[in-house]
Amino acid sequence: MTKNAVPGWRRMRFKKNKVWVETDDQGRPAIEKKRVRIKYQLDQPHEYRVNPDHLSELENGPQQTNSAKKRTKPKPANLDEQEDTTAHPENAVIIHTDGASSGNPGPAGIGAVLRYKGEKREISQYIGHATNNIAELEAVRTALAALKRRDLPVRVHTDSSYVHGLLVKNWKARQNPELVRALRELAGQFSDLKIIKVRGHSGVADNEQADHLATSAIDKKDAGN
Structure with a gap:
């Protein structure tokens, strides 16, 4: 052995x-x-x-030293950061997600905009009492779970540094470990998935719409709809 x-x-x-x-x-x-x-x-x-x-x-080659191993943290399976958000494959599913919490923690909602070959789908859901970070995670999880095909390229855009850190930089899940574990396992089912960090409220139309969908879910719940 x-x-x-x-x-x-x-x-x-x-x-x-x-x-x-x-x-x-x-x-x-x-x-x-x-x-x-x-x-x-x-x-x-x-x-x-x-x-x-x-x-x-x-490949056969020089072994990495222990000090080098300590400096380098592997990224989770098939998750990466893509700087050029315009260079998507033609057959990619493009997703923008956002989460919102009124009170943090408080009434929370999620929003997502999914696009594929000219088709568009929107998700707006109230998720109960939660923190903003939970809402951000749940928005990504719900959007990915809505996809029936796991073999297509998928590009998820989020303005959450928390989500990006957990899924791309392999941050340790000190909070919400069960939700993070479930999201990582779901992400591992996709053959080509990239999580892309975008600046919030910077004029990206689908990101702004995802924010609107998340806050609207809270507003509708508060209004009794």
Whole structure:
């Protein structure tokens, strides 16, 4: 048994990151429903289900030093930041999300605008008593859950540094761990998902509309509708 293999798991590369991949009796990636389970650390509690086409063998080369490992944190599966928000694939699902809380915590709502090949869908939901951060997370989760196809490119735009930090920068979920875990697991089901940080109230039409949808959900609840 090598340092790159333990019973049921072995080291491979997922995109640019080294990961542990669940294997079958022959030592090959264990594929179930066209997905393979991976972990960044064997002792981490959660797993990601990814497209096996994005896995590759480790290349032989110099080993990373312990100090370098401490300085580098891997990103969660198939989540990344895209600076140029205009360079989306033609067949991408474009999503803008926002969450709002009146009181923080207080009555909360979520909003999302989803676009795909000229079609548009809007989501506006009241989610009860919650913080603004919970509403921001729930907005992304609800938008992704609404997508029936997980094989299309998906670009999610959020103005929440909290959401972006958790999903792209791999921040530790000190609060709302169950919701964060569920969102990360859902995100891992998409073959090409990018979370893009945008500035709030900067004139981005769909971002402004998502904000309106979130606050409208609270207003309608307060009005008894």
